[in-house]
Amino acid sequence: MRKEERGKNMSDNTINIYEKKAAEMTATNIIDPEDVFSKTPGGFLSLDRGGEHYERVRVIRLFPFSDADRFLSVRDHGNGDKEIGIIEDLNAMPEKSKKLIKEQLKLSYFTPVIEKIYGIKDEYGYAYFHVLTDKGECKFAISMGSNAVTKLSDTRLIINDVDENRFEIRDVDKLTKKERRMLDLFL
């Protein structure tokens, strides 16, 4: 009888732990400007928040296309990469934090922006691009069968090459008529 009760208690405990975990998982924590971001000597982003120090955090955009600088999820390193909290507006953060976070975002969302199209050749299921990006001149190939070109809006495109490297066209209307004609295949 007693044994059973103890067993019951123990399982109750696990249930409680799980409920707590569930509560943690569903709660939304907001990271406010008081929380301090800094850079570790190794080049990582760290965060001090509510008396806790996170040595290596990672920032993820929740709306990378529609609202890149708002609603950023800050995640711990290791430990299941749990979410520490959400930054509602990056621009409301202090200058220093903002700069550090932006640096990290720039690397993890590395996406050259296409400024000029020199040529697009469509052959045997692949399209070969030759473009000028803000990171220099690039030649890459995309597969025509899969959805390599994503239309974010009528004028904004994301192009994935065969390795899923991303390239972006910010505004199709800013391209010349000739360039747009080459792109016509994908519009």
Place this chain on the structure above:
Amino acid sequence: MKDSRLTRKVLDRLREHEISEKDVLIHSPVDLSLDGNYIKGFIVVTEDKVIILEADLPRDTVHLFRNAENPEMTPEEDLCEYDVRIYDEDKLAHIRLDVYVGSNVLTGSYEGEDVIIACFTNRYQEQMNVLYRKLKGALHGNELEAEEQSEPEDIEIGEKKNKRTIFGRTLKYFLKYKILVFLLVITYTVNGVINIAWPYLIGKVLFDHVLEKDKAFLDSFGLGENILIALLVVAVVMIVVRFTQALSNYLQIFFMARLSSTAIRDIKNDVFDAMSKLSLNFFVNKQTGGLMTRVLSDSDRVRNFFIDGLPMIFVHGITIVSTFIVMFNLNWKMALISCILLPLLVFMTVKLRPGLWILSGKRHRAEKAVSSKANDNLTGARVVKAFGQQDEELKGFEGPTANLKNAEIDIAKLRNRFEILYKMVQEVSGIWIWIVGVFFVLQTHEIELGVLITFVGYVMQLNGPMNFFSWIFRMWADSINSAERLFEIMDAIPEIQEAKDPVRLEKPKGVIELTDVTFGYRVGRPVLKELNIKINEGEMLGIVGRSGAGKSTLVNLISRLYDVNEGSIKIDGTDIRDLSLTDLRRNVAMVSQDTYIFMGSVAKNIAYGNENASRADIIRAAKLASAHEFISNLPDGYDTIIGASGKDLSGGEKQRISIARAILADPKILILDEATASVDTQTEKAIQYSLNYLVKGRTTLSIAHRLSTLRNADRLIVIDGGRIVEEGTEEELRRIDGGIYKTLLDLQNKSLSLQTEF
């Protein structure tokens, strides 16, 4: 890929640090700097050091990605000045490969401090992954061996790219039907000859010879003076010629329809055949809906060109050439004058057509947007109504329809303008010939009225072929592109390929052995990591784990829907990659969480993959799957048509049909992937009962969230994060304090007791 070799500059720099080429055990290029710019660099691993070499690239460097044309670059040409960073392997720990959206970062801790080791784009993901795993193994004390690095190949395109080859290959589909092609050629020839003869007949013969009462000409036919009979003969000949032309036209269309539909059927069959052999990955990557429309519209485009275009190239080509010859023979001055305006027509079409094409492309896309929007809305009608979004959806529909309207209007506008202009130039050139011709006839008496009429006829006749040649090249390019895409599917090499001499699996025992199995759907994101397990003959193994832990992936590998990346899976001691696919699939049956019901009767669905099953067998299988009850209550019993257009079954009913299917298939290895996920508790009990029968004498792998389902399992494994974390009998797992299985069990028991309390 040439750029993954170590260049001479790199080797020089390494030598400065007393590292020679043979010390290098493994290396990979890297191509990003920490601040997000392209660089040239390498990561080199030796027995005790990790060396990073990085160099900035000049501003005008062209960055080449996979499959982009690669100019040969010899290791000697590298002029970069490399910066070198060296890490001692015994001070390096906790390395980790972080995969971001546009970049990958290799990090680790060096002398207790977290550091970023290198960054690279997805271009080098494959090579870096190999390096990462090796390095990680080395840091954990494994021997690091030098290894022949297999470099990822550019996707093979080679000679297939050649447009002429594609053309020839397509042509073969048509030329296969020799008799039809021959008959078609005859009809085309007849048509061509008549086209040339007609203007001559009504012009020269009728006007100049018959109406002018040309004695010599009439005498040669023995008609002499009798002009009326001669006229009658000409009339009859004209009627016969027209009739022949009509007949040959009729036959031509008839033969063409036959030829085109048979040849296109062959192409479609080949494509479908190839598609069914392709592995799941192909369908996952390509979205099936788009694939189907693509195959259909592409084969249409190929047919259009080969049937409407290709023969006409010859017909029109011959027409143009012979018309010119006849004209110049009749009177070269007149011919020259009449042709003077032709280039203008050609110029106009060449100039104006592309605009029309662009617009029609736009219209096509607008049409597609409208139909996909409509499709979206109709299939989601239930949700739309439930959320009361009819008005909003209607508004959302206005955008695409307005686009379509505008596209239609634009195209009509341009076409009008084009056609009016074209007709005008055509008329002007006709009038021009009349004016000049009349002048010739009246003033110089160089030609006669009949010749003039013949000329007008010829020039008018030239318009068609000229016009044809202005757009046929576009059509050619389009159809070649379409054919290309079709061949791409036909030529796609299935990732799952049967071995050359497959081992037959005659009387399998059903022993499954997994050794170091590593697998991921995408490079760099392994779902299963170095899995090892042996499942004995007739054993029932329960697989437990969170959603997304890799349970379904594991069973997909065993039925070889995908191939492992590393390691091996053996059935009865033979690697499944060496087994005959038919034998493998016959001996491994899966009842999975997504049931698939084909269009057809209930009986056919149960007997799928087992056509010889008798009615009695089917009923027996249905009974064992607790499906007999509900099937008998269907109005048409076992003959009820289910599937896409038939009666809709509930989730549990579908599941029971797929269980019956597995029972009938009588496999040696049975995989139950959440087989009872979508049924109520009572039905579950019934199915449980039938499953108990089903698993007897078979090796069974059962995945279940409801742990009660696994009570009969001989052994359980818990998978977490792609690894087996707990293994043993149910009792053993229950005894692990803080173990995943125990926690899950407690949770379920608790919620179960909550249910009973209500």
